[in-house]
Amino acid sequence: MPTSTLEKPAVAPAFQQVSLARKAKNGFATVLVWLSFLVAVVPLVWVLFTVIANGIKRLPFSNWWTEDFGEVLSDEVGGGVLHAIIGTLLQGVVCAVIAVPLGMLVAIYLVEYGRGKLAKTTTFMVDILSGVPSIVAALFIYALWVTTLGLPRSGFAVSLALVLLMIPVVVRSTEEMLRIVPDDLREASYALGVPKWKTIMKIVLPTALSGIIGGVMMALARVMGETAPLLVLVGYSAFVHWDIFSGEQASLPLLMNNERVTNSMNPGSVGFDRIWGAALTLVLIIALINLLATVFSRIVAPKKK
């Protein structure tokens, strides 16, 4: 029997429209989020734009990448920043060679072995170290390397100061990556009769490697842009200088500072082009390192298919 509309009881609908107040709050929050996004992004884009716009002039010339400033006058167009690139890379790599193994071992100790007081103290020390300003690290190395040991200021002294700055970052990122390796995997390995150290080397580290590489490269990029240790611990030289243990060695931040002091910074001047060119070169090198980090991470990351 068909039911007529009259026989249906009138029921209030269970669901109602979104209230005006909620719509208003939603709209307000949306606007706020977008505004903060813009406020955060604008300076970033601005900086990047300035560096590229001011620095691009000299970069397309091949001598920028293959020559130093040794043979050109300070107000002469020409020459290149090879000496500074070499210095930056050398000091960065030497720093990484020391800081990465140390930092990783500390992280492995903290995650896999550390219990009780020593671990807590270590974590505390790493925390403090990560808060040390770079100029303090530089002065400490100066006091140790130059004043106490009587050794010359050099690129290596810079590397040592950078090591102090890099270790806490490496420890932290490695620690985090090791901690997210599930204990299931360690147990699975132990249950196969694999000793602990081998479990760490062959199971835990490879599983976390992708993230560790990312963190290490970020840390490296970070210290390569450091300036304070350079100003304190090594002199500027306009020539390519490979010896990291003695003599003056240029690097990109140092070159920028040196040009700022000795040269004109007016737009269009030689000094202006050199400083911004070096700035862009440094940004490019760091971007390249980050890119390499991403690629490496992808390659070693555990795959599904």
Next chain:
Amino acid sequence: MAKRIDVKDLDIYYGKFHAVDGVTLAVPPRNVTAFIGPSGCGKSTVLRTLNRMHEVIPGARVDGEVLLDGENIYASSVDPVQVRRTIGMVFQRPNPFPTMSIRDNVVAGLKLAGTKNRKELDEIAERALRGANLWNEVKDRLNKPGGGLSGGQQQRLCIARAIAVQPDVLLMDEPCSALDPISTLAIEDLIGELKKDYTIVIVTHNMQQAARVSDQTAFFNLAGVGQPGRLVELNDTEKIFSNPDEKATEDYISGRFG
């Protein structure tokens, strides 16, 4: 192969917490023993003491003896690494190594112990995968990552990995609790086959499963809130599920527990 286990007066502690009290039981070779009981009663804890996996947790320790064919695995001269090589374990959640291919997962135990011979490893991988009823499903993709398999396949991969090192005993900690009924059936069938060669101890929350796969069943229970777990009854599975000696066992099995 396939050794017997005798547990004598085993007390298990986590730090100061007394987790399991005075367990004595015997597991004959080529036999499936099921551990059942409510959550927190210590059955997984007891299982983990059988291959010294228990002490991986900081502060955990045991009192008493676990004899493998008469040899105390807790004797001070015994290397826990060797114990674990002799007594394998399969865990609740499938845990293949994410960085390794299917083949490398299976032979991981041997490879990490130093076996290098490719051909030998290939043969062992095939034998173990056949033993775990997985060979036909993965033989064409041995070099693909183990993480790409389904949950049930991953668990059988873990079983293959455990038997590839040719242990004497296989411990299984709720191996089917994360699997669907079809994968569970596959694993249960596999347990039936594996028991021809191995001594198997399985922890399960599923009483039907205990009834289906095991020859003898141990029922564990808590003595009371905050008190240690203990072994209530160990008997032939048939007897446990039809006419148990203890009233507590009968209550638990018939669902009148708690």
